Amino acid sequence: MKITCQRESLTAAFALAASIAPTRSPKEILQNVKVTASGDRITLTATDLDVGIRLDLEEGVEVETEGTALLPVQRTMAILRESNDETLTIETDDAGIRITGSRSKFRLPGSNPDEFPSVTEFNEDKFHVLPTRLFREMVRRTVFATDAESSRYALGGVLLEMEGTSVIAIGTDGRRLAKMEGTGEPQGGHQTTGTSTIVPTRAIQLMERAVSDKDDTVDVAARANDLLIRTPRAVIYSRLVEGRYPNWRQVFPKRDSAEQIDMAVGPLFAALRQAAIVTDHESRGIDFTFGDGTLKLEASTADIGESQIELPIPYDAETITLTMDHRYVADFCKVLDNETNFIMEIESSSKPALLTTDDGFSYVIMPMARDR
Template identity: 80%
Template sequence: MKITCQRDTLANAFALAASIAPTRSPKEILQNVKITAAGSKLTLSATDQEVGIRLDVTEGVEIDTEGTALLPVQRTGAIFRESSDEKITIETDESGIRISGSRSKFRLPGSNPDEFPTVREFDQEKYHQLSTRQFREMLRRTAFATDSESSRYALGGVLLEMEENSVIAVGTDGRRLARMEGTGEPVGGHQTNGMTTIVPTRAIALIEKALSEKDDSVEVSSQGNDLLIRTPRAVISSRLVEGRYPNWRQVLPQRENAVQIDVTVGPLFAALRQAAIVTDIDSRGVDFTFADGTLKLEASTADLGESQIELPIAYDGESITLTMDHRYLADFCKVMDGESTFVMEIESSKSPALLSTDDGYAYVIMPMARDR
């Protein structure tokens, strides 16, 4: 094999593929990225045998000799990052791999590419086609609420429900829950199987990186124990998390007497950061008091002091105080635009807060008990 490619293009693609290669594994061959040169494109493949990616590179590629090679992740990545050459040439022979530029030359040992595990291609006839922008936003607004360290393994991923034109993503760690609804076009009658299509957060992170703003749509297919994603340049495969997801619909409050308050994200986030200055890991609760056209945020920690921040709001009803973990509200603010608005629905100090937007996003925060 002999290829020449623009260094920046190849380095970016290699970094994405290499991000899922395990740093430590009893199977050392997995610590490589497989590169295949055929026709007019390069295909980079990587897997940890749970998540896999096939990434096509066509821009700035010159293929002199077709072939396949395994590039060791750590040293090849370092070469691409540190090199200042505009173009990189990769050539293989019986002695190994040669990587060279106009001012640099490296030789690395080579492994047998035939021993590398097969990374799945997207050959599904049933799938949902979604807007790339919408799908990325759905993942971004739900993945942060999952709990990868929970003993309840099903909470370590995002639930995807796809049926007819409806697509729903849900993430929860048992103390807060994020849900976003969207739309998609089913192909071949594709639909998911109830509460079992749980995509691990590690795969979600890779999918988010692989989704390009240049792509109009993405195809998503759930088949058996696997999820497959296809974009114009990449195919991502992932084993689904074993287990059954909790009934998230029971968590979303359905209340008739709750108070609904319009809030702008930016000012709330600024007030929250100020109030949280005197909190620590053992004292994370912030009191939110709604009364007399003002939202008062108060925090107190014995060793750190007290804070009291006021924010004007459109509410003149009876006083309601709700204690919440400031981190959970901050996470919500981080995935929202600062100028956007949402509705905060509250009922009492013992009831969860429901934050919702007009684009199908809902976020539930369970209240904290706090002794004064």
């Protein structure tokens, strides 16, 4: 194999593929990225046996001799990042791999590419076509609420429900729940079944990274034990989390007497950051008191001090105080633009708060019990 590549485009593609390769593994061969040169492109493949990627690169690539090679992740990544050369030539021979620039030469040992595990291709005739923006928002607005450290393994991933044109993503750690919904186009009658299409948190984050803003759509196929996504330049697969997801629909409040308050992300987030100055790891609760046209945020920690921040809001009903973990409210604000408006629905100090936007995002926060 002999290829010449623009260093910057190769570095970006290699970094994405390398993010899937394990840094440590009893199978040392997995600590490589496989490069296949064919026609006018190269294909980078990497896997940790649970997640895998196939990434095509055409831009800035010249294939002089077709073939395959295994590039060790750590050393190759260091060469690509530290090099000042605009283009690099990668060539294999019996002694290993040579990476050559205009003023640099490196030789790395080579392993047998035939021993590298195969990475699943996207050959499905049943899948959903999702707008790229929706897919990225579904991941961003749910993955933060998952719980990778929970003993309930199902909570360590994002649940995907796709039926007809309805597409829903759910993330929860048992104390808060994030839901993002939108519409997609089913192909071949594709749909998920039950509550078992749970994509591990790390895997779905990598999938979101692989999707480019230049892509209009992304294809998503759920199978019995794994999930595949396809973009014009990449295919990523992931094994699904074993287990059943909780009945998330039971968590969403269904009430007729709740108060609904129009709010904006920016002012709330600013007030929240101020109130949280006197909190610590042990004392994370902030009292949210709604009443007399004002939201009052109060925090108190014995060794640090107290805070009280007021924010004008359109609310003049009965005073309600709700204690919430400030981190959970901040997470909601972080995935939205400051200008975004949302509805905060509250009922009492013991009932969860429901935050919703008009573009399909809903977020439930369970209240905290805190002694004053």
